[in-house]
Amino acid sequence: xxxxxxxxxxxxxxxxxxxxxAVAAFLAPRQAHWIGLVTALLLPLCALAAIAAATLSETQTxxxxxxxxxxxxxxxxxxxxLVMLAVTALVGFIISCYALGYFPVRGHHQSRxxxxxxxxxxLWGGCNALFISGDLFNLYVTLELVTLASVALIxxxxxxAALAAALRYLFISLLGSLAYLLGVGILYGTYATVDIIxxxxxxxxxxxxxxxxxxxxAGLVLKSALFPLHFWLPQAHxxxxxxxxxxxxxxxxxxxxxxxxxxxxxxFPALDTIAIGxxxxxxxxxxIIWGSLMALRQERLKLLIAYSTVAQIGYLFLVxxxxxxxxxxxxxxxxxxxxxxxxxxxxxxxxxxxxxxxTAGSDRISRLAGAGGPIGVLVVVFTLAAGTIIGLxxxxxxxxxxxxxxxxxxxxxxxxxPIILSGTLLAAAYIARVLGWAFLxxxxxxxxxxxxxxxxxPLVLSIIALxxxxxxxxxxQLALSGAPVSSPVLVEFGP
Amino acid sequence: MSxxxxxxxxxxxxxxxLIIFTLPEESVRLRTTLNLGGAVVKLLLVALLFFHVAxxxxxxxxxxxxxxxxxxxxxxxxxxxxxxxxxxxxxxxTIYAIGYLEDSPNRSRFFGFFSLCVSATTGIAxxxxxxxxxxxxxxxxxxxxxxxxxxxxxxxxHAGRIYLAYTLGGGVVLFIATVWLRAIAGPLDFSPDGVVAxxxxxxxxxxxxxxxxxxxxxxxxxxxxxxxxxLPSAxxxxxxxxxxxxxxxVVKAGxxxxxRVIHDIFGIGFSAELNLLFPLALMAAFTIxxxxxxxxxxxxxxxxxxxxxxxxxxxxxxxxxxxxPLATIGGLVHLVxxxxxxxxxxxxxxxxxxxxxxxxxxxxxxxxxxxxxxMAAFTVAALGMIGLPPxxxxxxxxxxxxxxxxxxxxxxxxxxxxxxLLNASYFLPVLHRxxxxxxxxxxxxxxxxxxxxxxxxxxxxxxxxxxLVVMLGVLAHSVGSALYWVELIxxxxxxx
Numbered sequence: 001x002x003x004x005x006x007x008x009x010x011x012x013x014x015x016x017x018x019x020x021x022a023v024a025a026f027l028a029p030r031q032a033h034w035i036g037l038v039t040a041l042l043l044p045l046c047a048l049a050a051i052a053a054a055t056l057s058e059t060q061t062x063x064x065x066x067x068x069x070x071x072x073x074x075x076x077x078x079x080x081x082l083v084m085l086a087v088t089a090l091v092g093f094i095i096s097c098y099a100l101g102y103f104p105v106r107g108h109h110q111s112r113x114x115x116x117x118x119x120x121x122x123l124w125g126g127c128n129a130l131f132i133s134g135d136l137f138n139l140y141v142t143l144e145l146v147t148l149a150s151v152a153l154i155x156x157x158x159x160x161a162a163l164a165a166a167l168r169y170l171f172i173s174l175l176g177s178l179a180y181l182l183g184v185g186i187l188y189g190t191y192a193t194v195d196i197i198x199x200x201x202x203x204x205x206x207x208x209x210x211x212x213x214x215x216x217x218a219g220l221v222l223k224s225a226l227f228p229l230h231f232w233l234p235q236a237h238x239x240x241x242x243x244x245x246x247x248x249x250x251x252x253x254x255x256x257x258x259x260x261x262x263x264x265x266x267x268f269p270a271l272d273t274i275a276i277g278x279x280x281x282x283x284x285x286x287x288i289i290w291g292s293l294m295a296l297r298q299e300r301l302k303l304l305i306a307y308s309t310v311a312q313i314g315y316l317f318l319v320x321x322x323x324x325x326x327x328x329x330x331x332x333x334x335x336x337x338x339x340x341x342x343x344x345x346x347x348x349x350x351x352x353x354x355x356x357x358x359t360a361g362s363d364r365i366s367r368l369a370g371a372g373g374p375i376g377v378l379v380v381v382f383t384l385a386a387g388t389i390i391g392l393x394x395x396x397x398x399x400x401x402x403x404x405x406x407x408x409x410x411x412x413x414x415x416x417x418p419i420i421l422s423g424t425l426l427a428a429a430y431i432a433r434v435l436g437w438a439f440l441x442x443x444x445x446x447x448x449x450x451x452x453x454x455x456x457x458p459l460v461l462s463i464i465a466l467x468x469x470x471x472x473x474x475x476x477q478l479a480l481s482g483a484p485v486s487s488p489v490l491v492e493f494g495p
Numbered sequence: 496m497s498x499x500x501x502x503x504x505x506x507x508x509x510x511x512x513l514i515i516f517t518l519p520e521e522s523v524r525l526r527t528t529l530n531l532g533g534a535v536v537k538l539l540l541v542a543l544l545f546f547h548v549a550x551x552x553x554x555x556x557x558x559x560x561x562x563x564x565x566x567x568x569x570x571x572x573x574x575x576x577x578x579x580x581x582x583x584x585x586x587x588x589t590i591y592a593i594g595y596l597e598d599s600p601n602r603s604r605f606f607g608f609f610s611l612c613v614s615a616t617t618g619i620a621x622x623x624x625x626x627x628x629x630x631x632x633x634x635x636x637x638x639x640x641x642x643x644x645x646x647x648x649x650x651x652x653h654a655g656r657i658y659l660a661y662t663l664g665g666g667v668v669l670f671i672a673t674v675w676l677r678a679i680a681g682p683l684d685f686s687p688d689g690v691v692a693x694x695x696x697x698x699x700x701x702x703x704x705x706x707x708x709x710x711x712x713x714x715x716x717x718x719x720x721x722x723x724x725x726l727p728s729a730x731x732x733x734x735x736x737x738x739x740x741x742x743x744x745v746v747k748a749g750x751x752x753x754x755r756v757i758h759d760i761f762g763i764g765f766s767a768e769l770n771l772l773f774p775l776a777l778m779a780a781f782t783i784x785x786x787x788x789x790x791x792x793x794x795x796x797x798x799x800x801x802x803x804x805x806x807x808x809x810x811x812x813x814x815x816x817x818x819x820p821l822a823t824i825g826g827l828v829h830l831v832x833x834x835x836x837x838x839x840x841x842x843x844x845x846x847x848x849x850x851x852x853x854x855x856x857x858x859x860x861x862x863x864x865x866x867x868x869x870m871a872a873f874t875v876a877a878l879g880m881i882g883l884p885p886x887x888x889x890x891x892x893x894x895x896x897x898x899x900x901x902x903x904x905x906x907x908x909x910x911x912x913x914x915x916l917l918n919a920s921y922f923l924p925v926l927h928r929x930x931x932x933x934x935x936x937x938x939x940x941x942x943x944x945x946x947x948x949x950x951x952x953x954x955x956x957x958x959x960x961x962x963l964v965v966m967l968g969v970l971a972h973s974v975g976s977a978l979y980w981v982e983l984i985x986x987x988x989x990x991x
Contacts, residue, residue, distance in 0.1 A: 079972070354625045376604065392637055393630035399561055421667040421807065428663050432640070436655065441647030469630075470566070473559040478561075489562040492678050 011132050012078040014043060014085055018125035024144045025118040032117035033105055039121055040096035043255065045180065047089040049163075051082055051478065074134030074195055078482035080336065083475050084258060087340045089421035090464070091250050092124050092420075093348045094457045098351050101453025112156055112241065118220050119156070123146035123247065124148035124174060130255050136184045136194040138282075139259050140177065143223070146255050147173040153244045154236055160165045163216040172222060172232045176256075179219030184334040186212035197267050203270045213268050220263075223256035226280070226317055227403070230310045234294075237309065238302040240355020245302065250252050250347035254339050257316055264320060265332060265484040273320075281321030285419040287314025288403035292426035301363040304430060307345065308389055311423060318321040327407035329485040334403030336471060336479050341388045341396025344465035348385035359450050365434055370442035372473055373451050378439040378458075383431060385462035390427040403489070410491045450468035500544055501556050501568040504578070504820050505617055507537040508585070512610025518603045527813040528953045530606055534586040537617075541575075548575050552633050555623060566630070567684060569623030572984045573758070573827075574976070576792035577751050578873040580831050584838055585613045587956040591842055592735035594952025595849055605645055611638035613621050616744045621753060625760060628752065632716075635748055637981075638664045642736045643729050654731040656928055662745075665715030672708035676760075679705070683987075685755060689762025693871035699769060702761075706771050707750055709756050716749025717812065718805045720782040727801040734845025737797060741804045742838035750811045750830060758988060776816035780910045782809040787917035794855050796844050799921060800837070801862045803880065806914065807833045813893050817907065820989045822898020824981050828893035832879070835963045835972035837889060839876035842957035845871050850949045851938045856925055862932025868947040877922040879964045884917050887967040890978055 025032040056078055078087075099120070103113035126145035133139045139394075147256040151173070155166035183191040186192055187209070191202050203209055225233040237248050265275065291311030298304040319335035356378055357363040371379055387393035401420055476489070508681065511533035547554060548570055548689050558566040570578070592609065596602055615638050618631030636659075644655035677683055679698055680691050691702055715722045726746065730737060740746065753775075757766050766772050788808025793799035809832065814826020846869045847853040853862065863870040879886035892911055899907025971978040 352669045376601075377516070382606070387637070393633050394560075398630075398633075399564075401670075402674055403561075405671060406678055407676055409678050416851075417597065417671060421671065424667055425663055428659065432656070432659055435641070436644065436652045439641065439647045439652065440649075469560060470558070472560065476561055490564060492681060 002437075008049065008053065010046050010053055011081065011085060011128075012075065014046045014050065014089070015125055015129040015132065017042060017046065018121045018128065022118045022121035022125060025121055029114040030149060032114060033100055033103070035459070036096055036117040036121060036387060037100060039124075040093045040454055043124070044086075044093050047082075047086040047106070050077060050085060053083055054481070055478075061200055068331050074197075076134040076488045077132055079479040080258070080261065082132045083336065083340060083479045084254070085128055086129050086475070087343050088124070088131070088251055091246075091343050091461070094349070094461045095243050095250075096120070096248070097453060098354075098457040100270075101451040101457075102241065102243050104355060110192040111327070115156060116153070116241075116243070119149050119152050120243075120247065123153065123252070127255055129253055131258060134196055136196065136199070137260070138194075139426070140181055140184060143180075144177060144256060146252055147223075149179070150248060150252050153242045156244060157239060158372040161235075162239040167233040169233050169236040172229075176219040176222035177213045179222070180370045181219075181411060183212040183214075183216030183219070183462060184217070194260060200266050200269065203267065205271050209271060211331050213263075213271055213273075214276070216263060217280075219259065220256045220260045221280070221283075222252050224316075225310065225313055226283050227290055227310065227368065229285070230287065230291070233310060234303055234306040237306040237463050238300070241348055243356065245306075245354070246347040246350035249306065249350060250343040251334065253309065253313060254343060257313075257339065261319070261332070261335065265323070265328075269484075277321040277323075280317045281416070284314040284317030285416070287311060287317070288419055288423040289314075289426070292423055292430065295424065295430045296426060297379055299364055299366070301356060301365055301368075301434070302350070303319040303348050304365065304434070305353055306417070309342075309346060310429065312338070312346070312389065315400070315404070315420070315423065316342075318420075321413065322404060322407040322411060322416070323485075324411040326487055327411045327491050329480070329483070329487040330403045330407040330410075330491050331490050332485045333479060333489055334400045334407065337396050337403065337476065338400035340475060341400060341465065344461055344468060345385045345388035345397070348458045348465055349382055349389070351454075351461070352385065355450060355454045355458065356382075358454065359448060365437055367436065368437040371438040374455075376438060376452075378455075379435060381462050382468045383435055385458070386427075386431040387464045388468065390426050392466075393428050394469035396400075396472055399469045401413065406491055410493060451470065498554060498556055500540060500547075501554060501570060501621055501955065504537060504540045504544065504621065505568075505614055507533050507540060508617060511612040512607050512614060515603055515610060516607035521599070521602055523602075524607060525604065529885075530589050530593065530610070531596075532588075533610065534582075534589050537582050538586055541578055544570055547578065548572055550863045554975040561628070562683070564626060564903040565624070565682075567623030567627050568618075568621045572980070572987055573621075573754065574620045576827065576831065576860070576908060576980055576984065577747070577809055578617065578832050580656070580747075582618045584739070584743050584834060584960075585616075587922040587959060588735050588739050588838070590737070590952055591956040592733075592797035593846070594950050595733065595735050595845055598952075599878060599954075601645070605642070608638050608641045609739075611694065612639075612739070612744055613644060618778060619748050622755075623685055625673050625676070625685070625755075632664050632748060632752060635744065637665055639736075639740065639745055641726050643732045643735055643740075643748065645736065646731065648731075651731045654728045657728050657771055658725045661715050661722065665712040668708055669712035669874045672705050672712060675701075676705050676709075682758060687759065687762075689760055689765050690767040691760065692762050700817065703769060706756070706761060706766070706769075709760075709928060710753060710775055711747045713756065714746050714778075716783070717753060717808055718746055718749070718786075719728050719778055719809065720785045720805065721811070723782070723786070727798050727823060730797040730801050734797075734848060738757070738802075738838045738841035738845070741841060741881045742834040746808050747834065748802060749831065750808055750843070753812055754815050754827070754830075755964070757815055757818075763988070767818050772818055774815045776813055776904070776907075779809040779813040779816055780907070781894075782806065783813065783910060783914045784917070787914055787921065791917065792919045794857060796847070796854060796856050796859070796925075797841070799856065799925075800840050800844060803840075803901045803918070803921070804833075804837060806918075807880065810891060810895060813827055813907065813910075814891075814898060817895075817898050817904060819902045820985045821894050821901050823959065823988070824978070824985050825891050825894030825896075825898050827981040828894065829977050832887035832891050832964075833982075835960050835967065836876045836879045839872055839964060840880070842953075843873035843876070846949055846957065849953065851936075856928065859925065859928045859938065860936065861929070862936075862938075863929040864934060865938050868948060869957060872957040874926055874929070875964050877926060879968070881918045882892060885965075885968045887971075887973075887977075890968055891972045893946040904978060908941060913981060952988045
């Protein structure tokens, strides 16, 4: 039995299965939702098996077609890849359940369901492939797959505004990809390899390499919507149907960020990154404050959530300035933890917003006035999910912030403390605003019954998000296996 | 068995709370069963735990959170003090709240958050290290917010915003101070000698700053002046919430946290050595006087009681800050005595509002004839607050005074006398109105079958707590009284 688990290359299956299912769903549109659901059920199981296999044996690196690197394509399942596969499987499964309720199989919105499933499965396969990619070119290809699927999904809603948002997202993404590809080209020209591990060993601090690094980072920053390059995100994320918004905010922006983490900690350690680190930290800080302030001003629930994503992305970029030698692990694992926590919380929030929109006929926050009954429950679910965004204990967001503050104190960068704290308070303020409307004592109208599948999946995910800190020990240990960092996670001041 | 009792105590209020959220508004019977069942189960479990701890059998439970970080639940004598207080008063407040909120909307939401709030308080009592304490402390902040804004009026929402701004502001400062302390001192398990005394003297500067940050952030909930603004405005909440907020949950969590920091993180000896306690004693003394003076001029009954809380909670801090065994006894025992007295007063204020619609003190003329039992309970608790022997409040003040003398700080006596005079001047006129001024109002006469002044659910809880006020004073030296238990704690802390 053990042999059977270890010998399978589960993480490879996690890529092939959704891609195959996407083709099947495209060819058999009437059965698309069943194909989607079965795939969504199988992927978490595969993820568990992949984790079991990885813990039973050493870190797996396989090369496609058995060609050795630098010729072959390296696929790896280190800790980062495994936790991202697992979180994506969990969030993806719940979003799939929700989508089953959101896109009715019958009725006049049939065509949306018909295109949603193949595109979503395609995107899922792309994400999984990205997480296990071991070379820079492969990362480029998989990121493009994810982008193209996302553009099509944004356009799913139809209408002029959605198409405009989708097109803008497409152009921005292409620009980012081009910058990234240019950087990869420069590195390949010098070292004749794109393998992450080989490059990490060989890279020297030359001027050309610094140029390549800047290009690649700039491209990825654009794709992960760091301030001031976030301008495309709110429209793109809110024009889409609710399950798509959830996918985009929870998973897609993380793809570019995962590549950045890999580059920063595995490819570029030899280069001089201090200045760029501080620049990213500065932009991240502005993103936290700006995104939160904008979220506070929004009249629509979905826009509020989208701006909250802008702020949360800001936190993710604090990892780079905070990762000094002794605080390396603290900052790195803080970033990984925040990614996982945000994926769960944000997906749940967008799903709840979708259900509220569906039920109340509008997602204006003022429409929540006096929300009791089913909507009142939804608002409570929304608040639970938002706990991790605010950083309330015992959510994952709380411990991620703990690690960031720990790293900031020990590395002597105390100026990040007020940023992190004001971000926390602002987040509490914009969530309390939503809650306040819902508690307002006014006469309320009656609402239609909420479909079962639109009610329970977000609840499950929001409870996971809120309690994530209590179960974070195992994922954190897993992420640390084969991690490019090796200092203690909780750092103390040196003597 | 014994390692399951701690999570069981937490779950006894958490699980009913979560189930109640999902109940429809109409299922009154199931909701009441869950509420009271949870409260009774918790009382029984706490009683069981009491016998373990009395025999010095400390139970502990550890759950890994991050590498090198754990969630620690532990029951020591101090946790038990707070735990018994909260479990018992929660039980009474649940009965009271069921009677108080009869037929009002959104009860499932209310009782759901009510249970979460008590679970968080329980977690604070059982926290075995600073990280765990912070986790439950913040959980309490959040679960109380929906209770404060429960009425849903613009005024309630405004009070809620003030509450959230103060408590979350304090919360983030507490968070930073804890992370900082963890980075300096390593794991922060509560232990009788503290955990920082052995650190390099070069760090004493940082430790002083951290101590100040911790006390100020915890002082928000403990309503130290000038961080008390939120407390009087949170009065807008329904009476059972105010009762719980003032007697056990929020303000006590702040005071309890300060006790933990001084006793079990810094250690009494070390805190005194760094001269950290004198500024706290001064702040507490100022708060005692200031709160009483503000209470004098309030015409709204609940606001007067709120300023009285501001003043009374600082007795606890004053006792702890003087760092002598007798003063510590006085402070800790007031944690219980103030809770029992103040909850009685709020129950009675709620009865006046709910039964007769009385909110202001100048509407209380002669109300003693209309609601004699409620007003008798009110009178006992008010006299206890003033410190009339042999009631509970007298015991606290007596030990505080002795402790002040033993610490060589006779000014404390002056503060105590001044505060007692002020307490008398804001409570005695109210008592005079209740009993001796002829009634000018024509209140509706009782609609209940036997002509009772109000329903049993509203009447029984204040009568029980008023009886306790008497018994905690008269029987202060018998086994099982709060004083007895507190002396036990002090012996374990300071040595025999």
